[in-house]
Amino acid sequence: xxxxxxxxxxxxxxxxxxxxxxIGLAAVWLAWTNGRIAGISGILGHLVELLVQQKREHFxxxxxxxxxxxxxxxxxxxxxxxxxxxxQSGTLGLVVGGLLVGLGTRYANGCTSGHGICGLSRFSLRxxxxxxxxxxxxxxxxxVLRHLLGVQG
Amino acid sequence: MNRxxxxxxxxLAGLLLGLGLILSGMxxxxxxxxxxxxxxxxxxxxGLVMGGGLVAGSIGFALLKKQPTTLLGxxxxxxxxxxxxxxLIMGSVLFGIGWGISGxxxxxxxxxxxxxxxxxxxxxxxxxxxMALYSVIExxxxxx
Numbered sequence: 001x002x003x004x005x006x007x008x009x010x011x012x013x014x015x016x017x018x019x020x021x022x023i024g025l026a027a028v029w030l031a032w033t034n035g036r037i038a039g040i041s042g043i044l045g046h047l048v049e050l051l052v053q054q055k056r057e058h059f060x061x062x063x064x065x066x067x068x069x070x071x072x073x074x075x076x077x078x079x080x081x082x083x084x085x086x087x088q089s090g091t092l093g094l095v096v097g098g099l100l101v102g103l104g105t106r107y108a109n110g111c112t113s114g115h116g117i118c119g120l121s122r123f124s125l126r127x128x129x130x131x132x133x134x135x136x137x138x139x140x141x142x143x144v145l146r147h148l149l150g151v152q153g
Numbered sequence: 154m155n156r157x158x159x160x161x162x163x164x165l166a167g168l169l170l171g172l173g174l175i176l177s178g179m180x181x182x183x184x185x186x187x188x189x190x191x192x193x194x195x196x197x198x199x200g201l202v203m204g205g206g207l208v209a210g211s212i213g214f215a216l217l218k219k220q221p222t223t224l225l226g227x228x229x230x231x232x233x234x235x236x237x238x239x240x241l242i243m244g245s246v247l248f249g250i251g252w253g254i255s256g257x258x259x260x261x262x263x264x265x266x267x268x269x270x271x272x273x274x275x276x277x278x279x280x281x282x283x284m285a286l287y288s289v290i291e292x293x294x295x296x297x
Contacts, residue, residue, distance in 0.1 A: 004194035007187050012178060016198040019177020020205025026170035027206070028213025032220070033162035035229035038170060040259040041248075045284045052288040064160035065167040069260065070267035072171020073180075077268075083175065085265065086183035087272045088256035094275045100251030101259060102283020107244025109234075112258045113170070115245075116203065121210025122231070129237050133245035134252065135189075141253025142189040152186065152254075 027118050034061055039114020040069070041105035088152055108134070158225055171264050177202040180264045182256030182272075189253055 027038040043062045050059060073082055089097060105111040108130050110119065115134075119127020145152035178184040178198055187196035222228060252258050257265065257276050265273025 001191065002194050004187060004196045007184070007194075007196040008198055012196075012198050013201055016177045016201035017205040019173045019175070019179070020202035020207075021209045022173030022176065022205075023170055023179075023202070024206035024209025024213065026166045026173060027210055028217065029169065030163060030166035031214065031217055031223075031229070031231065033166070033224045034159055035223040035227050035231065036163075037232060038166055040263065041284075044259060044263075044280070045287070048281060048284040049288045052285060052292065060156060061159045061163040064164040066263065068164040068167025068169075069171040069263050070167075072168050073175060073264055073268035075168060076172060076175055082268055083178070083181065085181040085268075085270065088182040088186045089254055091275060093254045094257075094272055095279045097251040097255030097257065098262070098276045098279025099283040099286075100247050100254070101257075101262075102251075102280040102285075103287050104244045104247030104249070104251060104283075105259065106284055106287035108241050108248055109232075109244070111248060111260075112252075113260050117206040117210050118214075119232075120203075121207055121214045123211075124232075124235070126235055126237050126241065130241055130245040133242050134249035137246040137249030138189050138253035139191055139249075141250045142186055143192055145254065146186075146190055147192055 023113070023117055024121065027113070027121070030065070031118075036061070037114055037118045038065075039110050039118060041101075041111040042109065042114050045102075045106045093152075104134075155225055155227075162225070170260065171267070174260050174264050177205075179258075180261040180268075182261075185252075185258075185261070186256040189256075 030036050030038040043065055047062050050056060076082055110130060115127040115130040120131060142152065174180045179202055184196065184198060188199035255276060259280060262273055262276045262280060266277045
């Protein structure tokens with residue numbers, strides 16, 4: 001294994017640690033104030049579920065949370081320019097990827113935030129299983145796309 | 154009144170989480186794939202995102218365990234399920250494949266959407282279709 005020192009600089013490492021800390025803090029804050037898990041797929045998925053079933057319970061805090069999250073880049077832009085983002089897939093990849101993430105996270109009851117940050121912080125074996133499963137399959141997927149098929153990056 | 158505070162505090166949680174995603178590099182698909190690509194030149198950054206998140210999370214959730222109610226006086230509604238089954242594993246595997254293809258998981262997808270990046274719009278539209286598909290499939294399965 002070789003480390004990509006061009007990408008993994010001191011600035012990147014410290015930003016990653018600090019950003020991660022903020023994500024953890026946000027999760028604890030939501031649990032402390034609302035008693036809820038800050039799982040993005042769960043929050044978004046339950047809103048979709050409520051729309052499909054035409055119900056409205058616990059709609060408000062979820063919408064408020066998403067407004068904050070979607071508004072984050074706008075708040076950032078008020079003070080600084082957004083860091084550059086480089087996409088890894090074309091339209092087909094985004095459509096297929098989005099579909100699989102939507103279906104998969106609902107069946108698994110969580111994604112990187114719910115299982116990854118909240119679940120592991122609470123030492124849940126269930127979340128550890130989920131994290132190992134999605135990290136493993138994501139790494140295999142990137143290996144196949146990049147190194148076997150040569151279609152990514 | 155209480156509901157208003159719930160919305161404000163939830164909105165602040167979303168905002169802090171979103172700013173953390175941007176700062177950490179999680180909202181940049183190239184950075185995510187650089188971490189997932191263990192066979193190429195590897196970028197360990199996202200391991201540190203996880204590390205930072207777990208330091209804050211494990212201390213915070215341990216302290217919360219001693220709280221009988223939330224700050225707003227409601228009961229804590231945290232998951233209790235310990236079930237490890239095929240549904241959990243297969244769902245996670247599907248999620249991982251989609252994450253590997255796009256380099257985007259749901260939180261960063263919403264941040265990209267908010268930033269007005271077209272890829273974020275396509276990704277989130279498709280994510281919502283996937284979630285709606287789940288809700289419809291499960292609804293039909295339970296009341297055919």
